[in-house]
Amino acid sequence: MTGTPRQRAREQTLADITRIGRDHLARDGAAALSLRAVARDLGVVSSAVYRYVASRDELLTLLVVTCYTELGDAVDAALADTDPDDPVARLRALGHAVRDWALAEPASYALLFGSPVPGYRAPAERTTGPGTRVVTALVRIIDEAHRSGKIVAPQQVPISDAVRADARRIREELDLTLPDGVLARGVLVWSALFGAVGFEVFGQYGVDTFADPRALFDHHLTVLAQTVGLVG
Amino acid sequence: MTGTPRQRAREQTLADITRIGRDHLARDGAAALSLRAVARDLGVVSSAVYRYVASRDELLTLLVVTCYTELGDAVDAALADTDPDDPVARLRALGHAVRDWALAEPASYALLFGSPVPGYRAPAERTTGPGTRVVTALVRIIDEAHRSGKIVAPQQVPISDAVRADARRIREELDLTLPDGVLARGVLVWSALFGAVGFEVFGQYGVDTFADPRALFDHHLTVLAQTVGLVG
DNA sequence: TCGATGGGGAGAGCGGTGCTCTCGCTTTGA
DNA sequence: TCAAAGCGAGAGCACCGCTCTCCCCATCGA
Numbered sequence: 001m002t003g004t005p006r007q008r009a010r011e012q013t014l015a016d017i018t019r020i021g022r023d024h025l026a027r028d029g030a031a032a033l034s035l036r037a038v039a040r041d042l043g044v045v046s047s048a049v050y051r052y053v054a055s056r057d058e059l060l061t062l063l064v065v066t067c068y069t070e071l072g073d074a075v076d077a078a079l080a081d082t083d084p085d086d087p088v089a090r091l092r093a094l095g096h097a098v099r100d101w102a103l104a105e106p107a108s109y110a111l112l113f114g115s116p117v118p119g120y121r122a123p124a125e126r127t128t129g130p131g132t133r134v135v136t137a138l139v140r141i142i143d144e145a146h147r148s149g150k151i152v153a154p155q156q157v158p159i160s161d162a163v164r165a166d167a168r169r170i171r172e173e174l175d176l177t178l179p180d181g182v183l184a185r186g187v188l189v190w191s192a193l194f195g196a197v198g199f200e201v202f203g204q205y206g207v208d209t210f211a212d213p214r215a216l217f218d219h220h221l222t223v224l225a226q227t228v229g230l231v232g
Numbered sequence: 233m234t235g236t237p238r239q240r241a242r243e244q245t246l247a248d249i250t251r252i253g254r255d256h257l258a259r260d261g262a263a264a265l266s267l268r269a270v271a272r273d274l275g276v277v278s279s280a281v282y283r284y285v286a287s288r289d290e291l292l293t294l295l296v297v298t299c300y301t302e303l304g305d306a307v308d309a310a311l312a313d314t315d316p317d318d319p320v321a322r323l324r325a326l327g328h329a330v331r332d333w334a335l336a337e338p339a340s341y342a343l344l345f346g347s348p349v350p351g352y353r354a355p356a357e358r359t360t361g362p363g364t365r366v367v368t369a370l371v372r373i374i375d376e377a378h379r380s381g382k383i384v385a386p387q388q389v390p391i392s393d394a395v396r397a398d399a400r401r402i403r404e405e406l407d408l409t410l411p412d413g414v415l416a417r418g419v420l421v422w423s424a425l426f427g428a429v430g431f432e433v434f435g436q437y438g439v440d441t442f443a444d445p446r447a448l449f450d451h452h453l454t455v456l457a458q459t460v461g462l463v464g
Numbered sequence: 465t466c467g468a469t470g471g472g473g474a475g476a477g478c479g480g481t482g483c484t485c486t487c488g489c490t491t492t493g494a
Numbered sequence: 495t496c497a498a499a500g501c502g503a504g505a506g507c508a509c510c511g512c513t514c515t516c517c518c519c520a521t522c523g524a
Contacts, residue, residue: 055512
């Protein structure tokens with residue numbers, strides 16, 4: 001209850017627009033998101049919406065931030081329920097949280113991790129923060145496991161100087177202890193995780209190829225934990 | 233030079249429409265593909281295009297088939313240049329072929345492996361054939377390696393009965409020799425491969441995170457080859 | 465208390481979209 | 495030769511993003 005009545009009304013309307021946009025996103029997908037349809041549901045003429053949102057792209061940005069935040073919250077909540085000293089369990093919880101959210105909100109997942117919406121470029125200054133929560137959580141799980149000796153050095157593979165330099169920078173920026181090889185494998189685990197989720201959400205497996213996709217994904221998580229050298 | 237002049241003209245026009253559609257796809261993305269814009273480039277009024285293509289969705293399907301075929305051809309060409317007895321080299325060639333094609337044709341990659349276009353569902357009877365060429369090639373590489381003893385049994389992880397049943401069916405359908413565990417890991421390698429490519433194409437890594445993405449991808453391929461138990 | 469300011473909704477309008485329909489012209493094939 | 499079929503043009507419908515003007519009225523300073 002802060003600000004003038006007019007300010008509060010404005011915030012309320014903006015929240016309504018975001019909520020209705022979220023509904024339309026879930027129903028029709030990001031590329032079909034229509035400011036005019038949002039205005040109709042809001043009970044207002046289309047030009048009125050432009051008092052609150054500069055353009056369709058800005059509404060998309062609002063939704064991107066909302067979705068990243070929701071996914072990040074879902075992952076954090078899942079991790080809060082796990083044993084802090086069991087990195088494998090935490091990795092599994094993170095993976096299933098991402099998958100569960102993606103299957104519950106496929107259009108939102110598509111907005112964040114699918115094809116870019118034509119003509120729309122998410123502004124980095126507003127989306128990188130909430131957009132990096134999952135990968136940050138993932139890398140922290142691996143790093144904490146490494147600090148407490150729960151990572152066995154994986155089989156050595158050649159790593160180029162460029163990748164080593166990137167790894168060094170990432171290690172410093174995020175204050176990590178992971179050696180280059182584990183960090184590089186962590187990036188693989190990250191993209192593999194979203195690759196598996198994306199295949200399922202986007203229907204790449206086909207309709208009846210796997211009877212229990214969750215079990216398949218769970219298997220993948222086990223293998224990915226091995227890949228990065230995690231032990232119970 | 234078969235058929236009546238009218239038939240040949242029709243085929244030519246249809247080919248022109250597909251070509252122009254492909255250009256627009258590369259420039260603006262699938263969701264922005266416009267039949268009217270294609271008609272303009274074709275030098276014809278929009279309704280005339282409907283003599284050749286029933287709807288925008290059918291044009292999308294034409295493009296999906298074209299793109300799958302192109303990707304499949306690219307993979308086949310890359311594999312033709314490798315030693316048939318070196319499964320690791322073949323896996324790497326397949327991976328780089330997919331990545332190279334995806335980076336060269338990001339919008340086409342997005343059409344095939346990104347978010348579904350709103351309101352559009354690819355008809356399975358026309359797209360599953362060309363759409364399964366890559367995964368078929370991948371699984372054949374692994375199976376041939378297994379037949380010639382170039383796969384070491386990976387560390388055992390629990391596999392659910394449902395996944396084992398699916399593995400058995402896939403093994404029979406594709407006439408494979410792979411045990412359940414290797415087949416399941418092959419599926420992981422498949423989705424991980426496209427996950428890594430998708431992250432790069434869709435900009436999930438951020439702009440300056442990795443100076444040499446190809447080197448990172450190459451590292452991933454090495455690890456993925458290990459994951460499935462491939463040895464030199 | 466009065467009046468200027470400015471927020472905000474309504475409406476018209478522009479150029480774009482997918483798609484349908486009708487109207488003619490032309491090619492085809494019996 | 496002549497009906498049938500193919501095909502392009504054009505008008506039209508309902509939708510889209512976005513801009514502009516008009517006008518009401520809540521807000522705020524004098």
